[in-house]
Amino acid sequence: MQQLKSLIQKYNVPGPRYTSYPTVPYWDEQSFSLALWKQTLKRSFDESNRSEGISLYIHLPFCESLCTFCGCHKKVTKKHEMEQPYIQAVLKEWDLYCRLLQDTxxxxxxxxxxGTPTFFSPAHLTQLIDGILSKAEIAKEYEFSFEGHPNNTTREHLQALYDLGFRRVSYGVQDYNEAVQKAIHRIQPYENVERVTQWAREIGYTSISHDLVFGLPFQKLEDVLQTIHQTQRLMPDRLAFYSYAHVPWIKGNGQRGFKDADVPKDDMKRQCYEEGKKQLLAQGYHEIGMDHFALPSDEMAKAFAEGSLHRNFMGYTASKTQVMIGLGMSSISDSWYSFAQNEKKLEDYYARLEQDEIPVYRGHVLSQEDLIIRKHILNLMCRFNTSWDAPVQYFAELPQVLEQLAEMQQDGLLQIHEKNIQVTEQGKPFVRNICMAFDLHLKRKVPENRIFSMTI
Incomplete structure (x- = not known):
């Protein structure tokens, strides 16, 4: 444990979470255009649609109250009359994409x-999905999933989405301690989580996930272990065990409801993860990628074992698609060759659609170097190793990267071989730091201001 503490002190620095490479602050927006986005998307779609299909992420941004730990783009409101206009807007956006892509x-x-997808009524969610599927085919093997808030997910929500083909649901739990829940403005009793988990099982959902967070304000080690103990009683198929990203300088007043001193840091925060991980492994969960765990029977665990695990703006996924289209306010799309983000403000999103425009406002077209580095970072995030035995995986700065990684090898975080590197068991908590060694954009332009959360 003493060695781990010294490594934490050494490597706990601000760094990206790598849901994309390049990361959003390094997107070259000046050379990006909606026309380029359409061009690269059409190219990628034509290459891959018939062979592997596409992914859709639909952002449903409304929440009835603000959870202060949340880093998502949302609109806090209790006006449910906003549901129908938003669904109509998303369906119009989808129609614009279908017209662009031409093939089904x-x-x-x-x-x-x-946001909170279950803010929307079951009838409106059915309208949304029916509208999407009316202009598409469903792949032979597919996965439809949604995020449910335990306080407002009804049995009717679960049944309606199940009838539409949804088989996976993720519930945000965070922590069961009332003081922690009060600080993050998410009062949510265990009984609510138990109820919606049991409903999902009774209806027939095959993968149920719980999201837990460590490092929350006022959270102690015993709170984390107690939350995991209560989670064990429900045995969800998957678990995300996230590190709380304390970035009040970015998120503003939402993360100013408590003092910086109230947030666990460094050694204490990492102990929460390490002790929590021990409990999860003892319960039969397997560690999958970064901050994720799954039972051996779950598709995520199988994908990790087979080396087919993938990571994108939706997080880890059991299968890869070259194209991911994001619909809705602030959604990010990925054509593999480029990224594109929608308007962040609801009014701007609506205004662009009223002009019959795909509501993209910024993005990045990946260079050949970007594509190579992206593959290495995906390998590290999804497999804990990467190699450069194929010419396309080699890049000019690789010798300098390996030189930087040599110190991490001395610290026992990885092993460097002639054509590959392998992250060690001790190195898994530091995978973001290892990825940072490959991040040429970060090296060439160190941020003047702090824009990332701490890596540990």
């Missing part, structure tokens, strides 16, 4: 995120 999209994945 083959949908392999749909994920409803937020």
């Amino acid at each position: 999209p083959v949908i392999k994945e749909i994920h409803l995120g937020g």
